[in-house]
Amino acid sequence: MYLSPNGRFMKLMFTLIFSLFVFKLSAQRVGIGITTPLEKLHVDSNIKIGLGPWSPLLNNNRYLKFGDGDNVTIGEVGLDDRLVFSAKEFVFRNSIAHPGEGRVGINITGSPTAHLEINGNVKITDGTHGEYKVLTSAADGTASWQKPAGRDMxxxxxxxxxxxxxxxxxxxxxxxxxxxxxxxxxxxxxxxxxxxxxxxxxxxxxxxxxxxxxxxxxxxxxxxxxxxxxxxxxxxxxxxxxxxxxxxxxxxxxxxxxxxxxxxxxxxxxxxxxxxxxxxxxxxxxxxxxxxxxx
CATH class of the missing domain: 2.60.120.40 (Jelly Rolls)
Structure with missing residues (x-):
């Protein structure tokens, strides 16, 4: 379809206006779906990374990367629908708005009622595990698998x-x-x-x-x-x-x-x-x- 110079100009203007409507730049902030972004990038909707399922042939890992290089990442890695967190350390804190909370729930419905609540089996393999051993705490709070020697003595x-x-x-x-x-x-x-x-x-x-x-x-x-x-x-x-x-x-x-x-x-x-x-x-x-x- 042929567009006259005026038509091309109007198309360009329409594109710019649409872009400004979608991407609101305010004090070096970018907003998507929001008129007044509060952070460098503020999205008021869903974000999708990737298109098709993860494939071992393509090895199409999808990462969110933080910091210097890829030392801290979140992404779909190594298997379809597998979410992998990768970092040197993991720290879970309660937010300022909810002091004293900081609870984690795994495979539960509703809110966790303890700092860690798990619905299901727990598997700890640290090299000390073995048949008929029990998880025992030391004086400093660290835990290890120990054979209950007294009970079978x-x-x-x-x-x-x-x-x-x-x-x-x-x-x-x-x-x-x-x-x-x-x-x-x-x-x-x-x-x-x-x-x-x-x-x-x-x-x-x-x-x-x-x-x-x-x-x-x-x-x-x-x-x-x-x-x-x-x-x-x-x-x-x-x-x-x-x-x-x-x-x-x-x-x-x-x-x-x-x-x-x-x-x-x-x-x-x-x-x-x-x-x-x-x-x-x-x-x-x-x-x-x-x-x-x-x-």
Missing amino acids: GFHTRLQSAVQSVPTATDYLINFDSETFDDGFMYNNASGIFTASDSGVYQFNVKIEWQLESSTSGVFSVFLEVNGTKREEIREFVNGTAGNDIKTLSFGTHLKLLRLDVVKVYVRQETGVNQSVLTGNSSFSGHFIYRPSFF
Whole structure:
């Protein structure tokens, strides 16, 4: 279609007027769909970036970029309908108009009622995750996946390798050297020491089988020591006449321990002569029961 010079001039003027109508320039501000823009670019409508779906063949990522280069970006990246935020740090703050809010909701309807509210599963993979682990906080508030060692801790061990000759009037450590099982690996059969894997309440059972010398008379005792302090004890006055008589002392108890507390089994006899603790039927066992909420 042919336009005269006057027609071309009128078309140009119409285009300029239309542009000024759509793009309002005021104090170096651009407004789209608004007559008085409040920012450098003020849009009162929808903004669309891109046209067709994202394609792996075209690799047509669509970014909004901020700052120097592309260090901070928002865009559809790597997959159709995937929104990716990329930055060195992410900080979520409540606005000045809504102090004390700053809440984030994921897959919820309505407004979030906590600083973070999630409707659905949460997956945290930081290298410490694993089967049956629980998310635990440290004193500074940081969290990590930890195995609840106390809850699945239990052991049973026997005196097996050699009869123990116990001197009179001596606290004698019994090293139960043959483990039946040790779930949690907290009993050391080389030293006879149990180390608490977690703070909480534990159940312990101790059984000591004595073989008495002839004409034995005196007090026999078995006790548990925690960090060098006697905590639980059984005592009995025994008379043995024929020699090789058997006397078994046993007890069970509950102890509230802190993590890494050390528990040992001691025996003592006050008969004036050495007495023997027999193998096979002398044993020590324990397991974790529960962790109080105030630990």
